[in-house]
Amino acid sequence: MSVERPVFARCRSCSACAYLPRRFCAACGGTNLSAELLCGGAVVMAVTVVHRAPSAALQALAPYALCLVDADEGPRLMARCESDLLIGDRVTVAMSEFAGARVAHAVRAAETEPPNNAELR
Numbered sequence: 001m002s003v004e005r006p007v008f009a010r011c012r013s014c015s016a017c018a019y020l021p022r023r024f025c026a027a028c029g030g031t032n033l034s035a036e037l038l039c040g041g042a043v044v045m046a047v048t049v050v051h052r053a054p055s056a057a058l059q060a061l062a063p064y065a066l067c068l069v070d071a072d073e074g075p076r077l078m079a080r081c082e083s084d085l086l087i088g089d090r091v092t093v094a095m096s097e098f099a100g101a102r103v104a105h106a107v108r109a110a111e112t113e114p115p116n117n118a119e120l121r
């Protein structure tokens, strides 16, 4: 099974990184950016549990947990996760299906890769 990693943008002028891919660099205004895959390594910066979701499809899965992680390459991104993650935990991020969309999914680095299906809430 191949693992699908999130894509981020790296500025070829100043090396700033951002998630998601974008047309210009927020740091220098440059327009020469490359789209690259994250290696998957990241550290948890925040965790929250969503009880009131923004759409009917997500509400059907509530409560579910989301986290903000700082990827090893630099960009901060939001990912779904287990609610027992703690700030500072080392995680691995991959894309997975959630409420009909491909979203970033963080699991503790010591655990196996996330499943390709939404069984975590």
Ligand SMILES: [Zn+2]
Pocket (backbone or CB within 6 Å): 011, 012, 013, 014, 015, 016, 025, 026, 027, 028, 029, 030
């Ligand atoms: Zn730049």
